[in-house]
Amino acid sequence: MAKRKDGKETRRKLLDTACEVFAEKGFQAAKVTEICRRAGVNVAAVSYYFGDKESLYTSAWRQTVEDFLSSDIPPPEDLPPEERLFITIRSIIRKILSIDTDKGYFRRLEMMEMANPTGLVDNAWKELIGPRQQKLLKIIRDIMGPAASENAVRLCGMSIINQCRGYILMQKNRLAFLESEELTPEKADQIIEHISRFSIAGIKGVCNS
Amino acid sequence: MAKRKDGKETRRKLLDTACEVFAEKGFQAAKVTEICRRAGVNVAAVSYYFGDKESLYTSAWRQTVEDFLSSDIPPPEDLPPEERLFITIRSIIRKILSIDTDKGYFRRLEMMEMANPTGLVDNAWKELIGPRQQKLLKIIRDIMGPAASENAVRLCGMSIINQCRGYILMQKNRLAFLESEELTPEKADQIIEHISRFSIAGIKGVCNS
Amino acid sequence: MAKRKDGKETRRKLLDTACEVFAEKGFQAAKVTEICRRAGVNVAAVSYYFGDKESLYTSAWRQTVEDFLSSDIPPPEDLPPEERLFITIRSIIRKILSIDTDKGYFRRLEMMEMANPTGLVDNAWKELIGPRQQKLLKIIRDIMGPAASENAVRLCGMSIINQCRGYILMQKNRLAFLESEELTPEKADQIIEHISRFSIAGIKGVCNS
Amino acid sequence: MAKRKDGKETRRKLLDTACEVFAEKGFQAAKVTEICRRAGVNVAAVSYYFGDKESLYTSAWRQTVEDFLSSDIPPPEDLPPEERLFITIRSIIRKILSIDTDKGYFRRLEMMEMANPTGLVDNAWKELIGPRQQKLLKIIRDIMGPAASENAVRLCGMSIINQCRGYILMQKNRLAFLESEELTPEKADQIIEHISRFSIAGIKGVCNS
DNA sequence: AATGAATGAGCCTTCATTCAT
DNA sequence: GATGAATGAAGGCTCATTCAT
Numbered sequence: 001m002a003k004r005k006d007g008k009e010t011r012r013k014l015l016d017t018a019c020e021v022f023a024e025k026g027f028q029a030a031k032v033t034e035i036c037r038r039a040g041v042n043v044a045a046v047s048y049y050f051g052d053k054e055s056l057y058t059s060a061w062r063q064t065v066e067d068f069l070s071s072d073i074p075p076p077e078d079l080p081p082e083e084r085l086f087i088t089i090r091s092i093i094r095k096i097l098s099i100d101t102d103k104g105y106f107r108r109l110e111m112m113e114m115a116n117p118t119g120l121v122d123n124a125w126k127e128l129i130g131p132r133q134q135k136l137l138k139i140i141r142d143i144m145g146p147a148a149s150e151n152a153v154r155l156c157g158m159s160i161i162n163q164c165r166g167y168i169l170m171q172k173n174r175l176a177f178l179e180s181e182e183l184t185p186e187k188a189d190q191i192i193e194h195i196s197r198f199s200i201a202g203i204k205g206v207c208n209s
Numbered sequence: 210m211a212k213r214k215d216g217k218e219t220r221r222k223l224l225d226t227a228c229e230v231f232a233e234k235g236f237q238a239a240k241v242t243e244i245c246r247r248a249g250v251n252v253a254a255v256s257y258y259f260g261d262k263e264s265l266y267t268s269a270w271r272q273t274v275e276d277f278l279s280s281d282i283p284p285p286e287d288l289p290p291e292e293r294l295f296i297t298i299r300s301i302i303r304k305i306l307s308i309d310t311d312k313g314y315f316r317r318l319e320m321m322e323m324a325n326p327t328g329l330v331d332n333a334w335k336e337l338i339g340p341r342q343q344k345l346l347k348i349i350r351d352i353m354g355p356a357a358s359e360n361a362v363r364l365c366g367m368s369i370i371n372q373c374r375g376y377i378l379m380q381k382n383r384l385a386f387l388e389s390e391e392l393t394p395e396k397a398d399q400i401i402e403h404i405s406r407f408s409i410a411g412i413k414g415v416c417n418s
Numbered sequence: 419m420a421k422r423k424d425g426k427e428t429r430r431k432l433l434d435t436a437c438e439v440f441a442e443k444g445f446q447a448a449k450v451t452e453i454c455r456r457a458g459v460n461v462a463a464v465s466y467y468f469g470d471k472e473s474l475y476t477s478a479w480r481q482t483v484e485d486f487l488s489s490d491i492p493p494p495e496d497l498p499p500e501e502r503l504f505i506t507i508r509s510i511i512r513k514i515l516s517i518d519t520d521k522g523y524f525r526r527l528e529m530m531e532m533a534n535p536t537g538l539v540d541n542a543w544k545e546l547i548g549p550r551q552q553k554l555l556k557i558i559r560d561i562m563g564p565a566a567s568e569n570a571v572r573l574c575g576m577s578i579i580n581q582c583r584g585y586i587l588m589q590k591n592r593l594a595f596l597e598s599e600e601l602t603p604e605k606a607d608q609i610i611e612h613i614s615r616f617s618i619a620g621i622k623g624v625c626n627s
Numbered sequence: 628m629a630k631r632k633d634g635k636e637t638r639r640k641l642l643d644t645a646c647e648v649f650a651e652k653g654f655q656a657a658k659v660t661e662i663c664r665r666a667g668v669n670v671a672a673v674s675y676y677f678g679d680k681e682s683l684y685t686s687a688w689r690q691t692v693e694d695f696l697s698s699d700i701p702p703p704e705d706l707p708p709e710e711r712l713f714i715t716i717r718s719i720i721r722k723i724l725s726i727d728t729d730k731g732y733f734r735r736l737e738m739m740e741m742a743n744p745t746g747l748v749d750n751a752w753k754e755l756i757g758p759r760q761q762k763l764l765k766i767i768r769d770i771m772g773p774a775a776s777e778n779a780v781r782l783c784g785m786s787i788i789n790q791c792r793g794y795i796l797m798q799k800n801r802l803a804f805l806e807s808e809e810l811t812p813e814k815a816d817q818i819i820e821h822i823s824r825f826s827i828a829g830i831k832g833v834c835n836s
Numbered sequence: 837a838a839t840g841a842a843t844g845a846g847c848c849t850t851c852a853t854t855c856a857t
Numbered sequence: 858g859a860t861g862a863a864t865g866a867a868g869g870c871t872c873a874t875t876c877a878t
Contacts, residue, residue, distance in 0.1 A: 010862075026325060029237055032848065042864045047849065049862095115324030116235055155403040159372050166371025169323045194364040194415060201414020202407035219838080241873060251839045253875085258838095262873065428841075444743060447655055450869065460843045465870060467841095533742030534653055573821040577790050584789025612782040612833060619832020620825035637859080659852060669860045674853065842876080850868080857860085 011049045014039045018060040023105040026112035027057050027120070054120055061109060061121045065128050068095060068106040074135060081142035085160075086196045088136055092164045093192045097183055107168045114168075136160065143203050152206060160199045167191065220258045223248045227269040232314040235321035236266050236329075263329055270318060270330045274337050277304065277315040283344060290351035294369075295405045297345060301373045302401050306392060316377045345369070352412050361415060369408050376400065429467045432457045436478040441523040444530035445475050445538070472538055479527060479539045483546050486513060486524040492553060499560035503578075504614040506554060510582045511610045515601055525586045532586075554578065561621050570624060578617050585609065638676045641666045645687040650732040653739035654684050654747075681747055688736060688748045692755050695722065695733040701762060708769035712787075713823045715763060719791045720819045724810060734795045763787070770830050779833060787826050794818065 017039035021030045032053050036043045050056040072095075075087035098104035113121060140156045141148065226248035230239045241262055245252045259265040281304075284296035305316050322330060349365045350357065435457035439448045450471050454461045468474040490513075493505035514525050531539060558574050559566065644666035648657045659680055663670045677683040699722075702714035723734050740748060767783045768775065 029325060031846090033846085043848085044850085044864055045862090047851095048864090053848065111324050115320050116238060151399070152403075155400065156407065158375060159404065159407050162373075162375025163368050163371045166367060166374060190360070191364065194361070195368065197415045198365065198368050198408075198411035202411035205410020205414075206403060206406045240871085242871090252873085253839055253841095256874065447743060449867090451867085461869085462843060462871085463841090465872095466843090471869065529742050533738050534656060569817070570821075573818065574825065576793060577822065577825050580790045580793025581786050582789075584785060584792060608778070609782065612779070613786065615833045616783065616786050616826075616829035620829035623828020623832075624821060624824045658850090660850090670852085671854085671860055671862095675859065680852065839878085840876105841878100843872105843874085845872095845874105847871080848869095851864105851866090853864085853866105855861105855863080857862100 010041055010045060014041055014045055014049060015056075015060060015063060018056050019064050019105050019109075020103075022057055022060050022112070023064070023103075023108040026116055027053075027118045028116065032056070054118075057118070058120050058124065061113075062124050062128075064105045064109055065124065069128060069132075071095075072132075081139050082200050084139045085143065085200060086192075088139060089160065089164065089196050089199070090192045093167065093188060093195065096164060096167050097188050097191075110165075111168050133157070133161075140203060143200065144207050148207060156199075156203050156206065159202060160195070163195050163199065219250055219254060223250050223254055223258060224265075224268060224272055227265050228273050228314050228318075229312070231266060231269050231321070232273070232312075232317035235325055236262075236327050237325060241265070263327075266327065267329050267333075271333055273314045273318055274333060278337060281341075290348050291409050293348045294352065294409065295401075297348060298369065298373065298405050298408070299401045301370075302376065302397060302404065305373060305376050306397050306400075313377075316374075320377055342366070349412060352409065353416050357416060365408075365412050365415065368411060369404070372404050372408065428459055428463060432459055432463055432467060433474075433477060433481060436474050437482050437523050437527075438521075440475055440478050440530070441482070441521075441526040444534055445471075445536045446534065450474070472536075475536070476538050476542065480542050480546075482523045482527055483542065487546060487550075489513075490550075499557050500618050502557045503561065503618060504610075506557060507578065507582065507614050507617070508610045511585065511606060511613065514582060514585050515606050515609075528583075529586050551575070551579075558621060561618070562625050566625060574617075574621050574624065577620060578613070581613050581617065637668055637672060641668050641672055641676060642683075642686060642690055645683050646691050646732050646736075647730070649684060649687050649739070650691070650730075650735035653743055654680075654745050655743060659683070681745075684745065685747050685751075689751055691732045691736055692751060696755060699759075708766050709827050711766045712770065712827065713819075715766060716787065716791065716823050716826070717819045719788075720794065720815060720822065723791060723794050724815050724818075731795075734792075738795055760784070767830060770827070771834050775834060783826075783830050783833065786829060787822070790822050790826065 014035070018030075018035050021035045021038065024030070032046050033043060035056075036045060039045075046053065046056055050059055072091060075084040077084075079087075096107050098107065137153055137157050140153050140160070144153060144156070223244070227239075227244050230244045230247065233239070241255050242252060244265075245254060248254075255262065255265055259268055281300065284293040286293075288296075305313060346362055346366050349362050349369070353362060353365070432453070436448075436453050439453045439456065442448070450461060450464050453474075454463060457463075464471065464474055468477055490509060493502040495502075497505075555571055555575050558571050558578075562571060562574070641662070645657075645662050648662045648665065651657070659673050660670060662683075663672060666672075673680065673683055677686060699718065702711040704711075706714075723731060764780055764784050767780050767787075771780060771783070
C-alpha cells in the first residue's frame with residue numbers, strides 16, 4: 001500500500017472517528033485536535049475534507065442517523081394497530097439500546113443535542129426522522145378511532161416517544177429505576193413488552209372519558 | 210437602602226446568575242465571563258468567593274436543588290393512590306414547565322449533567338433526590354397491588370418519569386408533537402391531565418396480564 | 419514600580435507599537451504576535467484592550483491621524499487665496515514628509531490603505547479628513563472665480579492633492595525623479611514652492627479656455 | 628478544437644489569472660488557492676509550472692509589463708512638445724483607467740509593490756520602465772526651454788506623474804473629488820484634458836519666476 | 837472586601853507546499 | 858504531464874485563572 005491512500009480511506013476514517021468523539025462528548029466539548037489524533041490524520045484534514053468543525057459534525061450526524069435507520073423495517077400495514085405499535089416500539093427501543101447493529105452513537109448524539117442544541121442538525125432531522133413520527137401517529141389514530149381529537153393523538157405520541165427516549169439517557173441515569181446498570185437482551189425485551197402494554201392501555205384509557 | 214455592599218450581596222448575585230447560566234448552557238458551555246457580566250460583578254469574584262469554576266458550579270447546583278425541594282409538598286398519605294399520583298405528576302410537570310415558583314433550573318441542570326456528566330454533584334444527588342423516587346414508587350405500588358413485581362413497579366416508574374421528563378426540552382423539541390410551540394397554562398393542564406390518565410390506565414394495563 | 423501597572427501604561431504601549439508595526443507592514447502583513455512581542459505584552463492583551471485585531475488597527479489609525487492633524491493650523495481667512503493655497507500645500511507636504519513632529523506613520527498607513535484598502539478606517543477618514551478637503555476646494559474656488567464649474571474645481575483639487583500625495587510613496591519610489599533619496603528640509607521647501615507655483619498657474623490655466 | 632491539453636494552455640491560464648489576482652490584492656494577500664480556483668487548475672500546478680508563489684509572482688509581473696509596453700506608442704518627435712505631452716498624458720490615463728486594451732494590471736501591481744515591496748521585481752523595473760521616464764522628462768524640457776534647471780524639470784515630472792497616478796485607485800478613492808464613482812469615457816476625456824491644460828500652464832508657470 | 841490588569845494554554849482555521857501516482 | 862491527497866507551521870482568538878492593589 002502506498003503512503004498516500006486513495007483519499008476515501010482517510011476521509012472515512014476521519015468521519016468514523018468524528019462520530020465516535022462527538023457521541024462521547026458532544027459538539028462543543030469534542031476537540032478537532034482529539035478527533036484527528038485518534039483518527040491518525042493531520043488536523044488540517046478536517047478543513048480539507050469537510051471545511052470546518054461544524055460541517056464535520058453535520059456529516060457525522062447524518063452518517064450516524066443513516067446507519068441507524070438503515071435497518072428499520074416498517075410494520076406491515078395489514079396487521080392490527082396494536083401489533084404495529086408493538087413492532088414500532090420494539091424497533092425504537094432496540095435501536096436506542098443498541099441491541100442490533102450500531103454502536104449507540106445515535107442515542108448519544110441525540111442526547112447531546114437535546115442537552116446542548118447546536119441547531120446544526122435540524123434540517124437533517126426533519127428530513128430523516130420526521131416521516132417516522134407521522135407513521136407512529138397514524139398507528140395511534142388507528143387505535144383511538146375516528147372520534148379522537150388530533151390533540152389527544154399527539155399527546156399519546158409524546159407519551160410513547162418520551163417513554164422510549166428516556167432510555168437514551170439510561171446508562172448514565174442516576175434515577176436508576178432499573179436495578180442493574182447492565183443491559184441484557186432479556187431486560188430489553190422486558191422494557192419493550194412493558195412500554196407496549198403500558199401505552200396501549202394508556203391510549204385506550206384516555207379515549208374513555 | 211444604603212448602597213454599601215456587604216459582600217453577601219455580591220456573592221448571592223453571582224450565585225443566582227450562575228444557576229441561570231449553568232442551567233441554560235451546562236458546565237462547559239457556560240463561561241465565567243458571561244456569568245460575571247450578567248451578574249454585574251468582576252471576573253475575579255468567582256475566584257474570590259468560590260475558588261474556581263467547578264466550585265461555583267457545585268454551589269449553584271446545591272442552591273438549585275434546595276430551592277427545588279423547598280417548594281415540594283408531598284401529597285397527603287390518606288388520599289387514594291390515583292389522586293396522589295395525579296398530584297405528584299402535576300407537581301413534576303408544573304416544575305418542569307416552570308408554572309409555579311422555580312425557574313426550571315433543576316431540570317435543566319439535571320439534563321445537562323446527564324448529557325455531560327461532570328461528576329461534581331453525584332453525592333448531593335443521591336442524598337437529596339433518591340427519597341423522592343421512593344415515594345413515587347410507593348404510589349405506583351399502591352395502585353398495582355401487592356401482587357406486582359418490583360421490576361414491574363420500576364418500569365412503570367420509568368414510564369411516568371420519562372413522560373414528564375420529555376417536556377423538559379419541549380421548547381427546543383424537534384419532535385413537535387404538540388401543535389404550538391407556545392405553552393399556555395391551559396396546555397399545561399392538558400398535559401398533566403393526559404399523563405395522569407394515560408399512566409393510571411397504563412399501570413392497570415400492565416397488571417392484568 | 420509594581421509589576422502590574424496602572425493599565426493605561428500597557429494599553430498605550432500596545433497602541434503605540436501597533437501604529438509602528440501597522441505603518442511598516444499594513445493591516446494584513448502585520449501580525450499581532452509581533453506587535454505584542456515588540457510591545458512586551460501578552461498576545462491576549464489585544465483581546466483584552468481592543469477586542470480584536472481590526473479594532474486595534476482602527477484605534478491605531480485614529481491615534482495616528484489625530485497626532486498628524488493636531489498641529490494643523492488653518493490659514494487666516496483674510497489672506498489672498500493664492501497665499502492660503504501656499505500655506506495649505508506647505509502644511510500638507512510638511513506633514514507628509516514628516517518635517518515636523520510625527521514619525522511618518524500617517525504617510526505609511528495611508529499608503530498601505532491605498533494599496534490594500536481594508537475599509538476599516540473609512541468612517542474615521544470622512545470624519546477627520548473630509549472637512550480639510552472642503553477648505554481646500556473653497557480656496558480653489560476663490561482663485562478660479564464664480565464662473566468656474568464645480569467639476570473644474572474638483573479636478574483642480576485632485577491635481578493638487580495628487581501632486582502632494584505622490585510624495586507619500588516617494589521613499590520607496592523607483593520613479594526617482596528626485597536625484598537623491600535623501601530628503602532635506604531644503605528639498606522639502608523646493609517641493610512646496612514648486613507645487614504651489616505649478617498649481618496656481620495650473621488653476622489659472624484651466625480657467626482661460 | 629481538440630480537447631487535448633498541451634500543457635501550455637494550463638500554464639498560460641494560470642499565469643493570466645495570477646496577473647489578475649496579484650493586481651487585485653498584492654503579493655501577500657493573493658492566495659494561490661484562489662488563483663488556482665479562478666484559473667480552474669489544481670493547486671499543485673503552481674509548484675509544477677513555476678516552482679513557488681514567488682516565481683509565479685515574478686512571472687506575472689514580467690508578463691504584465693510586457694503587455695503594458697507592447698501597446699505603448701510614443702508620440703511623433705516632430706510634434707510641438709505641448710501636443711506630445713497631451714498624447715503622453717492621454718496614454719497614461721487611458722492605461723490607468725483601462726480605457727484601451729490592458730486591464731490596468733501594471734499600475735495596480737506597481738502600487739502594490741510600492742506599498743509592500745517584495746523586492747522581487749526591481750531589476751526588471753529599472754531595465755524596462757526607466758527609459759519611458761526619460762522621454763517624459765525630455766518633453767518637459769522642450770516646453771521649459773534650455774534655461775530650466777534639471778531639478779525644475781524633475782519636479783514638473785513628478786507633478787504630472789503624480790496627478791495621473793492619483794487616479795489609479797480612484798474607484799476606492801476616499802478623496803472623492805469627483806462627484807460620481809462611475810467612470811465614463813467622457814469623464815476620462817475630461818480628466819485627460821484637465822491634466823494636460825493644468826500641467827502645461829503649471830510648467831510655464833514655474834518657468835517665469 | 838473586592839477588583840482591574842494581565843496571562844498561558846489551547847482551539848479552530850488558513851495556507852503554501854510536498855508527495856505519490 | 859498533471860493532479861488529488863495530505864501536511865506543518867503559523868495566525869487570531871477565547872477563556873479560566875492569577876496577581877497586585
